[in-house]
Amino acid sequence: MGYWLLLESLILLSSDYGYCLECDRPVQFARLEIRSELFLCIDCQSRKELADR
Numbered sequence: 001m002g003y004w005l006l007l008e009s010l011i012l013l014s015s016d017y018g019y020c021l022e023c024d025r026p027v028q029f030a031r032l033e034i035r036s037e038l039f040l041c042i043d044c045q046s047r048k049e050l051a052d053r
């Protein structure tokens with residue numbers, strides 16, 4: 001049956017991907033790291049965390 005294929009593509013299309021607010025690159029996020037609309041790639045995120053200190 002195609003059910004699991006459909007489910008898999010739904011998972012792939014779901015919100016595991018976002019675009020970095022800083023550099024507009026598509027970034028894959030671990031679901032647990034998604035915070036509201038704040039999407040930053042690892043580079044920009046670490047840069048921001050460094051800047052916050």
Ligand SMILES: [Zn+2]
Pocket residue numbers: 020021022023024025040041042043044045
């Ligand atoms: Zn970025």
